[in-house]
Amino acid sequence: MADETGRSGAFSRRGLLQGGALALAAPALMRRAWAQGAGPIRIGFPVPLTGAFGAEANDQVRAAQIAVKEFNAAGGLDGRMAELLVRDDKLNPGEAATRTLELIEKDKVNFLVGALSAAVTLSVNNVARERGVLYNSISQSDAINEAKDFGRTTFHEALNPHMTAGAVGRYVFPKHGKRVAFLTADYAYGHEMVRGFRRAGEALGIEVVADIRHPIGASDYSAFLPRLAALKPDVLCLCNFGRDQVVSIQQATEFGLKRTTKLVAPVLLFTARKAGGDAFEGVVGGTSYYWRLEDSVPTAKAFNDAFRAAYNGAVPSDYGALGYAGVRSVLESVKAAKSTDTDKVIAAMEALRADFYKGPQYFRACDHQSVQSVLIVESKHKDQKGPDDVFTIVGTEQPDEARLRTCAELGHKA
Amino acid sequence: MSGALTAPAARGGTGRGGRLLRQAARHRVGLTLAVLALFPFVAPYEALAVNILVLGLYALGFNLLFGYTGLLSFGHAAFLGAGAYGTGIAIVHGGLHPLPAIAAGVVLATVIAAVMGFLAIRTRGIYFAMTTLALSMCVYYAFYQMEPLTGGENGLRGINVPALNLGLVSLPLIDPLVKYYVILVFVGTAVWLFSRLLASPFGAVLEAIRENENRARACGYDVARTKLVAFVISGAVCGLAGALNAIHLSIVPIETMHYAMSGEAVMMALLGGMRTFFGPFVGAATFLVLQDGLATLTSHWQLFTGAIFIAFVLFLPSGIWGEVVARLKRAGS
Numbered sequence: 028m029a030d031e032t033g034r035s036g037a038f039s040r041r042g043l044l045q046g047g048a049l050a051l052a053a054p055a056l057m058r059r060a061w062a063q064g065a066g067p068i069r070i071g072f073p074v075p076l077t078g079a080f081g082a083e084a085n086d087q088v089r090a091a092q093i094a095v096k097e098f099n100a101a102g103g104l105d106g107r108m109a110e111l112l113v114r115d116d117k118l119n120p121g122e123a124a125t126r127t128l129e130l131i132e133k134d135k136v137n138f139l140v141g142a143l144s145a146a147v148t149l150s151v152n153n154v155a156r157e158r159g160v161l162y163n164s165i166s167q168s169d170a171i172n173e174a175k176d177f178g179r180t181t182f183h184e185a186l187n188p189h190m191t192a193g194a195v196g197r198y199v200f201p202k203h204g205k206r207v208a209f210l211t212a213d214y215a216y217g218h219e220m221v222r223g224f225r226r227a228g229e230a231l232g233i234e235v236v237a238d239i240r241h242p243i244g245a246s247d248y249s250a251f252l253p254r255l256a257a258l259k260p261d262v263l264c265l266c267n268f269g270r271d272q273v274v275s276i277q278q279a280t281e282f283g284l285k286r287t288t289k290l291v292a293p294v295l296l297f298t299a300r301k302a303g304g305d306a307f308e309g310v311v312g313g314t315s316y317y318w319r320l321e322d323s324v325p326t327a328k329a330f331n332d333a334f335r336a337a338y339n340g341a342v343p344s345d346y347g348a349l350g351y352a353g354v355r356s357v358l359e360s361v362k363a364a365k366s367t368d369t370d371k372v373i374a375a376m377e378a379l380r381a382d383f384y385k386g387p388q389y390f391r392a393c394d395h396q397s398v399q400s401v402l403i404v405e406s407k408h409k410d411q412k413g414p415d416d417v418f419t420i421v422g423t424e425q426p427d428e429a430r431l432r433t434c435a436e437l438g439h440k441a
Numbered sequence: 442m443s444g445a446l447t448a449p450a451a452r453g454g455t456g457r458g459g460r461l462l463r464q465a466a467r468h469r470v471g472l473t474l475a476v477l478a479l480f481p482f483v484a485p486y487e488a489l490a491v492n493i494l495v496l497g498l499y500a501l502g503f504n505l506l507f508g509y510t511g512l513l514s515f516g517h518a519a520f521l522g523a524g525a526y527g528t529g530i531a532i533v534h535g536g537l538h539p540l541p542a543i544a545a546g547v548v549l550a551t552v553i554a555a556v557m558g559f560l561a562i563r564t565r566g567i568y569f570a571m572t573t574l575a576l577s578m579c580v581y582y583a584f585y586q587m588e589p590l591t592g593g594e595n596g597l598r599g600i601n602v603p604a605l606n607l608g609l610v611s612l613p614l615i616d617p618l619v620k621y622y623v624i625l626v627f628v629g630t631a632v633w634l635f636s637r638l639l640a641s642p643f644g645a646v647l648e649a650i651r652e653n654e655n656r657a658r659a660c661g662y663d664v665a666r667t668k669l670v671a672f673v674i675s676g677a678v679c680g681l682a683g684a685l686n687a688i689h690l691s692i693v694p695i696e697t698m699h700y701a702m703s704g705e706a707v708m709m710a711l712l713g714g715m716r717t718f719f720g721p722f723v724g725a726a727t728f729l730v731l732q733d734g735l736a737t738l739t740s741h742w743q744l745f746t747g748a749i750f751i752a753f754v755l756f757l758p759s760g761i762w763g764e765v766v767a768r769l770k771r772a773g774s
Contacts, residue, residue: 076740115736120596120694121686128488128690132617146596150692153598157691158615170595214594243594 068109068367070095070354071130071139073151078118079269080143080346082298087143087165087350088113090343093333094354104361111354112136118143120150127154137367140184140353142166143346145216149176156180161369161376163357165349167191167294169219172394172431174438180369182376182395184353186315188216189432192223192266192293194401194424195313197231203289203311204261205233210251210275212267213240220266220293236260241267241275248275252282265292273303280306295404297344300417307417308408313401316348316385317418320402330384342415348384355383356397388426393434398426459773462766469718470636474629477722478622484726487617488689489733491624493726495686496709498628500721501635502678503706508715509639510671511651515570515703516557516577520676522584522698523550524683529597529693530590539602543627543684550680551673553580558672562665574700581698597693614688624685631681636718638674647671679706712753714760723762 072091074084091111099108112134116123123142130136131154138161142148145168152171155162156178163182169189170176200207207228211217221238228235236258239251255263263284265275272292279290285308295312321328330351334343343351360375361367380389388399403422411417424430465472477494484490499521506512527549531542557580561572584591591597605612605623614620638644646667649657658664687693696702705728713724731749735742757764 077736077742081740115740117736119696120692121690121696124690124692124694125488125492128617129486132488133486146594146694149595149598150690150694153601153692154690157601157603168595176598215588216594 068104068107068138068358068361069112069134069136070109070357071112071114071127071134071136072141072350072354073114073116073123073126073130073139073147074141074350075118075143075147076113076115080118083296083344083346084143086298086344086347087141089338090334090347090349090351091140091354093330093337094351094358096337097333097355098358098362104365104367107367109358109361116142116147116151118147120146123147124150124154127151131155131158131160136160137369138163138357138372140165140350140357145170152176152178152181159369161357161372163353163376165346165353167216169222169432170215172396172437174394177394177437177439179373182356182390182397184356184397185349186313186399186401187396187431188219188293189223189226190430191313191315191401192220192264193227193430195291195293195311195403196224196227196233196264197424198403198422199262199289199291199311200228200231200233205231206236206259206261207233208237208239208255208258208260208263208288209235210239210241210248210255210263210265210267212243212245212271214243216268217243217266220264223293224264224266241271243267243271245271246274248278249282252279252284255279256282256284256287259287261289263288263290265290268294269296269299273299273306276303276310277306280308285309295406295418296346297417298346300406301414305408307406310406311421312404312406314345314404314418315399315401316343316345317402317404317420318342318415319418319420320385324384324386326382326384326386352383352385356381359383386426391428391431391434393439394437396431398428398431400424400426459770462769462773470629470633473632473719473722474625477625477628480726481618481621485730485733487621489729491617491621491689492686493722493729494621494624494628495682495689496705496729497722497725498631498685499679499682500706500709500713500725501632502675502682504710504715504721505635505639505647505675505678506671507707507710508717508720509644509651510647510668512565512668512672513570513707514561514573514672514675515700515707516561516573516575516580517675517679517706518698518700518702519557519577519580520550520554520679521683521686521702522693522695523553523580524680525687525693525697526584526591526597526683527680528684529600529687532602532687533597533599534590539605539688543681543688546684546687547677547680550683551677554673554676554680555669558669558676562668562672574703577698577700577703581695581700584698585695591693591695594695596695597687598691600687600691600693602688602691620689624689627681627685631678635678639718643667643670708750710760712750712760714763714766716759717762717766720760720762724760727761 074087076084095109095111114126139155140163142151143166148164148166148168152162161180163184165184167185169187171183209221211221290310292312300307318331321331360372364371364375386400388397391398401424402420404418405421481487481490503517506514524546528542528546531537531545557576564572603615605614612619646662709724709728710721712727714720735745
């Protein structure tokens with residue numbers, strides 16, 4: 028012990044400090060060296076493979092792989108291939124932040140795409156924008172458009188609650204009636220949906236007869252249903268998601284609410300509908316994509332065929348399609364920019380006018396929200412031809428910036 | 442990691458092993474820090490290393506109550522979360538420098554710990570566990586509902602501290618290795634203070650309460666007050682862990698306060714060895730590396746971590762580090 032302290036005392040302090048400074052700077056120097064190299068184009072893809080949305084997340088991965096495969100088959104970026112680095116974010120924002128740090132710091136990804144919950148996507152976005160890494164979000168969120176969370180590197184491929192609820196409201200209210208009730212999961216996403224409906228309804232002169240909030244993850248809705256039945260609204264908007272949506276629709280159906288009231292779920296998911304079964308009959312909702320779009324849109328047909336060929340005839344789900352679009356938007360922009368440099372790719376993405384799988388779409392300049400169509404679907408029941416034939420597309424709201432909240436409202440400077 | 446510490450002692454034979462162990466016990470803070478200083482080079486990636494550091498500190502703070510005082514709390518996520526939110530809110534809404542922001546987080550956690558401790562300390566055993574659980578859920582919902590401040594379900598974002606400005610120097614926290622060592626300075630200080638506390642007469646009273654509360658009372662110690670002080674210190678340490686976590690991740694998810702997080706503290710302390718000083722860090726490292734590695738391999742990682750945890754409880758009830766220390770002692774005697 029004694030000699031050791033003696034020796035370290037003799038050790039030059041300046042040398043130690045210089046060495047230490049070099050050791051601390053080494054990772055930064057190495058990273059710079061790496062970034063200039065021409066390895067594969069790496070896309071980090073954090074999604075909740077485990078947790079409540081595991082099925083949707085796996086579909087996102089499968090669809091994203093197709094976008095990567097197509098890019099590589101077409102020769103990549105002058106022979107530079109793309110690869111997808113999938114990470115399980117466990118539907119936990121903290122885990123997602125850790126995984127995003129791993130993807131950026133250890134795996135040195137060029138871009139990030141992914142996430143499937145508002146909280147997780149905001150967390151990935153915060154980590155990515157602080158480090159100047161381009162992130163294309165494929166999860167619904169209103170907050171990600173707002174100036175507070177937006178960064179120059181932030182893109183939002185998915186719909187947002189405002190667009191979806193607005194489109195559904197504009198379809199449903201004139202057709203099914205103006206006396207509207209809300210049953211809302213009490214968290215940001217539910218509130219955003221209600222705001223979207225109310226905004227659309229104001230112009231149409233709706234009357235809100237009830238705005239009931241239930242805790243997220245509730246399993247018993249019998250306390251709310253008698254009140255709703257007594258009010259006899261024309262339309263009941265179920266502003267909840269996932270299992271909450273399935274359970275509340277099942278219980279409302281059992282309660283006989285459908286006799287007097289049209290049930291509306293702003294975001295009606297392909298996977299949730301398949302899991303929920305018969306109870307969904309006649310429920311109207313919005314979605315970003317449904318595979319039967321192939322009947323009218325050629326790019327949807329091409330995407331579905333590629334997906335079917337790769338995965339034994341399965342059709343992609345709505346969130347799956349977003350995985351494809353999210354990755355493809357980035358890779359097409361890389362091709363257009365002829366570079367993986369973040370600034371050049373951002374410029375290319377802002378200029379992108381795409382028709383990848385659902386018709387025309389583009390990123391709005393101020394908040395990088397993808398302006399795209401919203402499909403209104405109604406759930407089938409007895410006339411289903413096969414297990415995947417669950418919806419009829421009853422309306423399409425064409426892409427229109429006027430349907431979004433204005434840039435000024437979101438806090439962006441003009 | 443444990444190998445680095447045990448190897449020389451295990452080779453040392455009977456007499457020398459015992460002496461080495463005594464030496465190691467005397468320099469436990471130095472040894473802990475030496476291992477932690479080398480850790481980022483062994484860990485799979487830096488962000489995970491920081492997680493282990495932070496959650497190790499969290500488990501250490503929890504263990505003051507669990508391992509040393511013998512009180513099983515199921516509400517420590519409230520302190521982790523309060524520390525994180527306190528710091529996050531101070532930076533995002535108050536625009537404070539990170540250092541006073543960390544202090545704000547620790548103070549908030551301490552205040553909440555004082556209130557919770559005051560109410561919970563009157564109960565014991567399973568009732569203590571249930572009271573702390575219930576109170577921590579109250580704290581959870583309070584923070585969940587304060588959406589303008591905490592972001593509610595979406596979590597608090599924007600705790601961006603790209604560099605720690607210390608007047609003369611500015612440390613680039615955006616560099617993962619620099620961030621690790623900056624956080625290690627905080628953790629190291631806390632570990633040192635913690636060790637001093639345990640070595641003090643106060644630490645001895647804690648263990649006396651754990652072994653026999655009535656006897657400690659008969660010896661004239663104010664058991665209730667000692668428990669409360671231990672509860673508050675434990676909460677403050679967990680609050681510091683939360684504050685560091687907020688700066689590390691740049692976000693505070695509401696999940697930080699969820700009772701599942703309280704359960705993780707119990708798991709990490711048990712896995713590492715609740716009766717040892719270094720055990721919580723070993724537990725945190727094992728737990729997180731295992732979870733990380735398995736999650737990369739399979740989507741059924743929960744099944745495997747569960748099975749491994751059961752195996753540890755059945756076959757290594759004193760925890761990984763507890764077992765290592767016990768073996769060294771046997772070899773040394």
